[in-house]
Amino acid sequence: MKNLSVQNSEEYLKKSAPLADRVRPFDFDCFFGQDELVGKNSPLRRVIQNDDLTSLIFWGPPGTGKTTLARIIAQKTKACFVKFSAVAASINDVRKAIVQASERLKFKKQRTILFIDEIHRFNKAQQDALLPSVEDGRVILIGATTENPSFEVISPLLSRSAVYILKPLSFQAIEKILLRALRNEENGLGKMNLRITNKALERLINFADGDARAGLNGLEFVANYLKNKPRKIIKAEEVSQILKEHALRYDKKGEEHYNLISALHKSMRDSDPDAALYWLARMLESGEDPKFIARRMVVFASEDIGNADSQAIQIATAIAQAVEYVGLPEAQINLAQGVTYLSTAPKSNASYTALLKAKEDAKKGSFGVPLHLRNATTSLLKKIGYGKGYQYAHDIPGKKPNQTHFPKEIGEKKYYNPAG
DSSP states (O other): OOOHHHHHHHHHHHHHSOHHHHTOOSSGGGOOSOHHHHSTTOHHHHHHHTTOOOOEEEEOSTTSSHHHHHHHHHHHOSSEEEEEETTTOOHHHHHHHHHHHHHHHHHHOOOEEEEEETGGGSOHHHHHHHHHHHHTTSEEEEEEESSOHHHHSOHHHHHTSEEEEOOOOOHHHHHHHHHHHHHOTTTSSGGGTOEEOHHHHHHHHHHHTTOHHHHHHHHHHHHHHHTTSSOOEEOHHHHHHHHOSOOOOOOTTSHHHHHHHHHHHHHHHTTOHHHHHHHHHHHHHTTOOHHHHHHHHHHHIIIIIGGGSTHHHHHHHHHHHHHHHHOTTTHHHHHHHHHHHHHHSOOOOHHHHHHHHHHHHHTTOOOOOOGGGSOOOSHHHHHTTTTTTOOOGGGSGGGOOOOOOSOTTTOOOOOOOTTO
């Protein structure tokens, strides 16, 4: 039996925990969203309810239910559920957990589920340490990650795990989560008797941007603001005032960073200036470095426009220089000019595709430069044939000599097609 001081300490920690942690559900009845994955009669839900799990990885943005699903699994399983945070766990912690799992299976015939939050933060050595025990079934691995597991989880571990993708939560799912927290008397805000206007609720949901944790944190900020006030109605104006501005979900080094720049690039390639401006605005509002955007525009000018508009590279370079010189917020205007110009410019990738073809031939070997193309910088070099037979273009009618410019091993090639 726990002593009274330990019990009191645990009760205090539970009550002082953030709202998002206090109202985290233990069962599917209160788990809102991700219906495609864990709706009634879905395969994953049946596997969890039947306690018949194999190793799996939950991949999705923050606040979409990865850890909550792990918590539900912990309640449903007869296996020993061991939780690690990859931020704090060492390789020795992992090895110790595997030894304990082996003993548990041998002496108690009990399986072990090892839940690793933020598994992408485990280095290769730590992931390698997991592999044998996952492979032979001593451990059932559940990993949670906000990063693309294709890049962050080693291939052998990935091939032995089912990957489930969690999407940003819908407006309706966030609404249910917030209203449940507002009414929950045991762990939520129910004892405060707060009411909320439809407009205020809508602003909180928009603030969440598909992230339940962000929405619950926002609700808790607003509730604390009203704690000592006689009026218990949450109004839209107060939500806007307290939360200040919509914090867009974005990770400048993560998956969303590359998704958004890809959307911008492809919108410009497809000559859609309006969509390009939207993605530009998304990146700027999310705090992206404007110099990164400008650098990508310089690349785009040559990759997708090339010689179809020879001014494109000049303008893109000028925009990049302007962004460096002016800085935010005014540099946004420069970027908008660049994005609209590049979007509406004629398109050609002929230079880029020609380079790719030339590179394929370049990989075939380090073949020597034909002697007539070499400079005879010394008498010895001239004597052995450097520059012999070279036709000087300016002395030839039409300035187009009839001589080869390729190594004989490659032969004559045609890479560049301006019409391409």
